Amino acid sequence: GNSVTQMEGPVTLSEEAFLTINCTYTATGYPSLFWYVQYPGEGLQLLLKATKADDKGSNKGFEATYRKETTSFHLEKGSVQVSDSAVYFCALSDQRNTPLVFGKGTRLSVIA
């Protein structure tokens, strides 16, 4: 079945540091890939997505590229801010519009 594996946290960075959160997936066919963010005490917000190989999703300075050859969708940001502190979830949904399959989440803490 489909699955998502993402790096375990927590990740603690200083403000303006570079961020990478690794995500790899297992799926049949060509799934859509997503990064969701969950701020403390809140639900999930879609951060970015990519629907086919080599697509790059981007939003709010975050980027992730759909790499079919390595089955990966790593999240990156060049300069993190304290306000980026949250839990980040990598997820996939296959092309038949099936429900999302999530990774376990990575908690990011950014300190000033």
Place this chain on the structure above:
Amino acid sequence: DAGVTQSPTHLIKTRGQQVTLRCSPKSGHDTVSWYQQALGQGPQFIFQYYEEEERQRGNFPDRFSGHQFPNYSSELNVNALLLGDSALYLCASSLLGQERSEQYFGPGTRLTVT
């Protein structure tokens, strides 16, 4: 444009009791999915409703049931609550007919079973 709304925000129940959680989808959406997020874990899919029918179901026992109304809103019912049912329950809405439709999440209902 109202997003996905859920009620109540928080709920405390006792083992063995029953609970009903409610969700209103984003305007224009016709499909509602429910997820359970245990503390420190990613959300797990419970089931999905479309046209008032359960369309897909995850690996959850029959104690978990749902309903979708003609206005597309939905309820999640859990019977015979266990301590392990304590979690954040998330509702997500989407448009089934749209290829690779995004799922929009509500803020969740935090259920505590004592």
